[in-house]
Amino acid sequence: MKVLIAEDDPVSRRVLEGFLTNWGYELVITQDGEEAWQALAQEDAPQLAILDWMMPRMDGLEVCRRVRERNAEPYVYILLLTAKSQKQDVVEGINAGADDYLSKPFDAGELQARLRAGRRILALQGALISARDALRFQATHDPLTGLWNRLAATDALRRELARARRRQSSVAVLLGDLDRFKTINDTYGHLAGDAALREVARRMRTNVRVYDTVARYGGEEFLFVLPDCDMEAALEQGERLRQAFDREPLDLPDARIPQTLSLGVASVDAKAEALAEEMLRVADQALYRAKERGRNRVEPASEAELARCLTLSPREGEARHRKRNGGRRSAA
Numbered sequence: 001m002k003v004l005i006a007e008d009d010p011v012s013r014r015v016l017e018g019f020l021t022n023w024g025y026e027l028v029i030t031q032d033g034e035e036a037w038q039a040l041a042q043e044d045a046p047q048l049a050i051l052d053w054m055m056p057r058m059d060g061l062e063v064c065r066r067v068r069e070r071n072a073e074p075y076v077y078i079l080l081l082t083a084k085s086q087k088q089d090v091v092e093g094i095n096a097g098a099d100d101y102l103s104k105p106f107d108a109g110e111l112q113a114r115l116r117a118g119r120r121i122l123a124l125q126g127a128l129i130s131a132r133d134a135l136r137f138q139a140t141h142d143p144l145t146g147l148w149n150r151l152a153a154t155d156a157l158r159r160e161l162a163r164a165r166r167r168q169s170s171v172a173v174l175l176g177d178l179d180r181f182k183t184i185n186d187t188y189g190h191l192a193g194d195a196a197l198r199e200v201a202r203r204m205r206t207n208v209r210v211y212d213t214v215a216r217y218g219g220e221e222f223l224f225v226l227p228d229c230d231m232e233a234a235l236e237q238g239e240r241l242r243q244a245f246d247r248e249p250l251d252l253p254d255a256r257i258p259q260t261l262s263l264g265v266a267s268v269d270a271k272a273e274a275l276a277e278e279m280l281r282v283a284d285q286a287l288y289r290a291k292e293r294g295r296n297r298v299e300p301a302s303e304a305e306l307a308r309c310l311t312l313s314p315r316e317g318e319a320r321h322r323k324r325n326g327g328r329r330s331a332a
């Protein structure tokens with residue numbers, strides 16, 4: 001475990017260095033607060049810091065304050081070391097963000113015990129962070145395929161629509177459905193069905209751009225959110241995906257199974273405000289047509305359907321209002 005030492009007094013520094021090296025810690029040694037602050041701002045910085053209070057350029061208290069202000073992860077556990085020992089100083093140190101406090105001259109056994117306490121806190125903190133990250137992943141991903149889930153993809157679509165509006169670009173969605181997928185489950189069993197879905201997800205991921213969002217939208221339904229993608233490009237992308245399945249059967253452990261994909265496509269040029277829910281609805285209508293017209297097809301949403309996705313932007317509203325009022329600006 002790496003420990004940062006910040007101590008301006010050479011004798012005290014050497015004593016600390018000796019103990020900590022003996023106890024098996026890896027050390028980053030600094031001689032004042034400024035140096036310590038810079039070392040703590042580095043990537044892969046120590047998570048455990050022993051800071052002297054009184055130091056030139058920047059004192060230990062100020063380092064504490066800055067570390068807490070930055071509020072970055074992972075947490076830095078700070079042990080403040082000082083010749084001051086009155087109660088008021090302890091309060092000031094803890095208030096500045098120190099976790100613990102040790103008066104000089106310190107007892108080696110006490111320092112060792114306090115470092116151990118710090119490591120315990122850091123271990124707990126680390127466990128909490130990984131649990132939180134795991135929960136966050138579970139909340140946004142489909143457990144079977146590892147793709148984004150419906151909620152996360154709908155959020156991504158809203159975000160992309162907002163971004164497209166700012167940059168005057170376009171956003172497309174493709175809604176894909178595996179054709180007659182139920183027969184795989186019926187013929188080969190559910191385990192084969194699961195393996196097939198994982199293989200489908202893998203194939204989808206390798207056939208889109210890195211910044212596209214691929215999600216499992218429902219049982220055998222998949223949603224693609226494609227930023228900066230007009231209808232023409234979206235249809236090409238849809239066709240690429242369709243072919244990726246049509247060309248090659250799914251390679252499963254026990255069988256090679258032909259599997260095709262039908263897709264509905266919608267793209268909006270986000271000059272006006274487009275609604276995510278409406279876009280998904282018209283992509284779904286297009287997908288329905290692809291199914292009706294024989295499956296293994298890519299069908300675009302119609303102009304009329306796409307127009308329904310758009311709501312009026314404030315500027316367009318103003319322009320219409322002006323036209324109606326014979327070129328006069330509205331008061332609003």
Ligand SMILES: [Mg+2]
Pocket residue numbers: 007008009052053054055
């Ligand atoms: Mg000092």
